[in-house]
Amino acid sequence: MQKLMSNTPKRFSAPPKRRRSRLGRSFRRSVCGLLIMLLPLLVATPSSATYQSFYTLISKIPAALKTAMTFEKRQKASPTKDELWAAVRDTSAQYQVSPSLVWAIMSVGSQFDQQVVSPQGAIGLMQLMPSTATEMGIQNPYDPYENILGGVRYLKYLMDRFNGDVRLALAAYRAGPAVVDRQGGIPSGSTSAFVHEVVRLAESRA
Numbered sequence: 001m002q003k004l005m006s007n008t009p010k011r012f013s014a015p016p017k018r019r020r021s022r023l024g025r026s027f028r029r030s031v032c033g034l035l036i037m038l039l040p041l042l043v044a045t046p047s048s049a050t051y052q053s054f055y056t057l058i059s060k061i062p063a064a065l066k067t068a069m070t071f072e073k074r075q076k077a078s079p080t081k082d083e084l085w086a087a088v089r090d091t092s093a094q095y096q097v098s099p100s101l102v103w104a105i106m107s108v109g110s111q112f113d114q115q116v117v118s119p120q121g122a123i124g125l126m127q128l129m130p131s132t133a134t135e136m137g138i139q140n141p142y143d144p145y146e147n148i149l150g151g152v153r154y155l156k157y158l159m160d161r162f163n164g165d166v167r168l169a170l171a172a173y174r175a176g177p178a179v180v181d182r183q184g185g186i187p188s189g190s191t192s193a194f195v196h197e198v199v200r201l202a203e204s205r206a
Contacts, residue, residue: 100205170195
């Protein structure tokens with residue numbers, strides 16, 4: 001695997017915004033309908049039972065809206081594998097990392113499931129932890145293009161940190177750089193298996 005040179009990162013341009021989904025329009029109509037249904041309560045006789053029911057219902061709306069908005073974000077049209085490869089190729093070129101390596105990380109880490117969340121909380125194609133996504137400047141790790149961008153940025157950071165050692169960088173990607181430092185190498189078990197499989201796939205695709 002060739003040693004990667006440092007390069008000033010360039011911002012990745014995501015594809016043009018898609019039109020709003022039918023789910024989004026349906027969701028907004030549902031909210032408007034709910035508000036219309038609540039209007040009679042505002043002019044009802046101010047009995048304690050009526051107003052208690054009203055405020056109980058109102059208190060549940062923010063959580064319901066948040067859940068619905070999160071669901072809508074996850075239901076946006078998913079890019080094809082060809083579109084994902086184009087994004088991987090372009091972003092990897094900007095950060096001077098191997099696109100085959102990035103593709104292999106996606107294959108092993110998420111099996112190309114764009115919405116998967118691991119038991120540890122890692123999100124999406126590149127399995128970004130929320131804290132890592134924030135550090136890499138990613139606002140929505142569920143968006144596949146942002147997820148790829150964050151993963152490539154993080155991989156580039158780790159490659160530089162471990163002086164171009166691909167295996168150590170991959171181990172740190174999986175287990176965290178502090179764990180690799182503490183162990184003085186690649187941790188055994190699932191991290192070692194991850195590194196081996198990613199390298200194998202990357203070399204077969206290169």
